[in-house]
Amino acid sequence: YFDVSAPWLNRVLEGQPKQILKAVDGIDFEIKAGETFSLVGESGCGKSTVAKLIVGLHGPSSGSIEFEGRDIAGLSRTEMAPIRRRLQMIFQDPYASLNPRWKVRDIIAEPIKAFGLASSEDAVSDRVGELLTQVGLSPVDGEKYPHEFSGGQRQRISIARALASEPDFLVCDEPTSALDVSVQAQILNLMRDLQKELGLTYLFISHNLAVVCHVSDRVGVMYLGRLAEVAPSETLFSRPRHPYTRMLLDTIPDLEMSGRERMPVGGEVPNPITPPPGCAFHPRCPFANDRCKTERPEPRATGDGALVACHGVEEGRVPDDPIMGKVP
Numbered sequence: 451y452f453d454v455s456a457p458w459l460n461r462v463l464e465g466q467p468k469q470i471l472k473a474v475d476g477i478d479f480e481i482k483a484g485e486t487f488s489l490v491g492e493s494g495c496g497k498s499t500v501a502k503l504i505v506g507l508h509g510p511s512s513g514s515i516e517f518e519g520r521d522i523a524g525l526s527r528t529e530m531a532p533i534r535r536r537l538q539m540i541f542q543d544p545y546a547s548l549n550p551r552w553k554v555r556d557i558i559a560e561p562i563k564a565f566g567l568a569s570s571e572d573a574v575s576d577r578v579g580e581l582l583t584q585v586g587l588s589p590v591d592g593e594k595y596p597h598e599f600s601g602g603q604r605q606r607i608s609i610a611r612a613l614a615s616e617p618d619f620l621v622c623d624e625p626t627s628a629l630d631v632s633v634q635a636q637i638l639n640l641m642r643d644l645q646k647e648l649g650l651t652y653l654f655i656s657h658n659l660a661v662v663c664h665v666s667d668r669v670g671v672m673y674l675g676r677l678a679e680v681a682p683s684e685t686l687f688s689r690p691r692h693p694y695t696r697m698l699l700d701t702i703p704d705l706e707m708s709g710r711e712r713m714p715v716g717g718e719v720p721n722p723i724t725p726p727p728g729c730a731f732h733p734r735c736p737f738a739n740d741r742c743k744t745e746r747p748e749p750r751a752t753g754d755g756a757l758v759a760c761h762g763v764e765e766g767r768v769p770d771d772p773i774m775g776k777v778p
């Protein structure tokens with residue numbers, strides 16, 4: 451359905467002017483229709499860049515991004531327009547992404563009009579009311595401005611706006627991390643219900659493995675622009691293979707460890723501009739050896755649906771250490 455193919459050598463300008471960041475390099479994953487795939491990693495790992503590449507906010511310098519088998523990476527704006535309608539993005543901070551001077555109804559009506567999805571003003575209003583209801587708000591809320599809503603309600607408005615273009619695929623960059631825990635759960639439940647109702651496919655981008663475990667079918671763990679591990683979420687949580695995945699899991703305070711020792715989180719995240727050679731994780735990895743310092747590990751299938759890029763796992767140096775615990 452959706453395939454982001456290696457090898458990428460992206461030189462993506464991000465943030466600092468003139469500073470060239472090789473943000474994602476050799477990422478290869480596919481997302482199946484109707485599933486929720488999550489990309490997880492610490493900030494600076496390149497996960498937001500992957501999201502922007504997918505929705506066309508950045509172009510990759512090499513490699514391909516396929517949507518339903520068609521490479522969309524090199525498409526012009528005009529060629530991309532019908533695909534853009536079907537690929538929408540939800541951002542972390544709903545307030546920053548909603549125009550404060552527009553009434554909510556105009557915010558939601560904009561994509562409906564831009565994509566010509568309603569034949570009259572009345573039809574636009576009806577559709578806006580329907581979308582507000584669908585996200586748990588009321589049609590009269592359309593008359594208010596974004597600042598009149600709570601953070602969770604604003605995220606509902608962002609979701610309604612994303613749904614207005616009748617998309618198939620939503621890229622959600624930290625959709626709940628600005629919200630209180632109880633509100634996070636409400637928004638995730640809403641998104642799950644909408645997925646069932648509308649047959650949506652999701653890509654979640656998050657730094658929080660504990661949050662994505664509840665909502666994902668599969669999870670990709672990213673480290674400094676590369677995928678360390680990709681696995682079905684139950685496998686990732688019950689039997690993490692990559693040392694970095696274990697380190698991330700061990701930061702979840704409520705995770706039941708079943709007697710297993712937590713792996714201490716060592717060291718700082720290196721500068722992504724100059725990632726360490728070999729396995730980029732080697733300066734922080736308790737299992738690193740000389741091979742890890744020079745040779746970059748490629749993803750390998752484990753035989754139970756996971757892909758792991760680690761010499762230590764391949765050689766059996768990293769002990770298989772199932773958690774067998776309960777996810778909080």
Ligand code: SF4
Pocket residue numbers: 692693694729730731732735736737738739742747759760761762763768
């Ligand atoms: Fe650790 Fe080596 Fe595996 Fe990298 S390749 S995670 S350094 S054991």
Ligand code: MG
Pocket residue numbers: 493494497498
């Ligand atoms: Mg980010």
